[in-house]
Amino acid sequence: DGGITQSPKYLFRKEGQNVTLSCEQNLNHDAMYWYRQDPGQGLRLIYYSQIVNDFQKGDIAEGYSVSREKKESFPLTVTSAQKNPTAFYLCASRVSPGEPTEAFFGQGTRLTVV
């Protein structure tokens, strides 16, 4: 079945460590997105990518980095520079920019700093 897979589902990180969240899709979608969700804040856009080897900063990119070396993969690294990384992270993909189609979401990764 086609879809988006995020792993792991739960992740614990010590302060000062970098950690990478995985996002893989087999939908052949061009556009991919990373969001952070905090209680009462909705989904805030971290990074997005429309084609391989290209990505743009979203509204809260500081302390995060991404890569898009393959169409199906868009990993997110939470660096030690991110002051408050504890949150629920969602990855999404869409067919391509400009298309009137919905975004498909992964199941999310809940990151906790310990």
Place this chain on the structure above:
Amino acid sequence: AQKITQTQPGMFVQEKEAVTLDCTYDTSDPSYGLFWYKQPSSGEMIFLIYQGSYDQQNATEGRYSLNFQKARKSANLVISASQLGDSAMYFCAMRNSQGGSEKLVFGKGTKLTVNP
């Protein structure tokens, strides 16, 4: 700048009644699209309905309809005949182009509670 505003942090509705969830948006791009998603307590995001900026008619999907008022920049979600399973967070979202790239931005959401 692109922005989605959902002014209702929480809403309550009786089972079998209709409810309207508000969404206003801000964009200078003439071509854009509006989405509504449902997020149950499990965390998954469920797509409900889509409205394009050039669509002449309001979108409908089963019990969901979108009251699109372009001049007012509003895209309210109407849920008819509410069910207990409709209790969840609801998010309004917009896609539009900015500087040649397309963003997909979300509002802060509305928590809907359906009472028996």
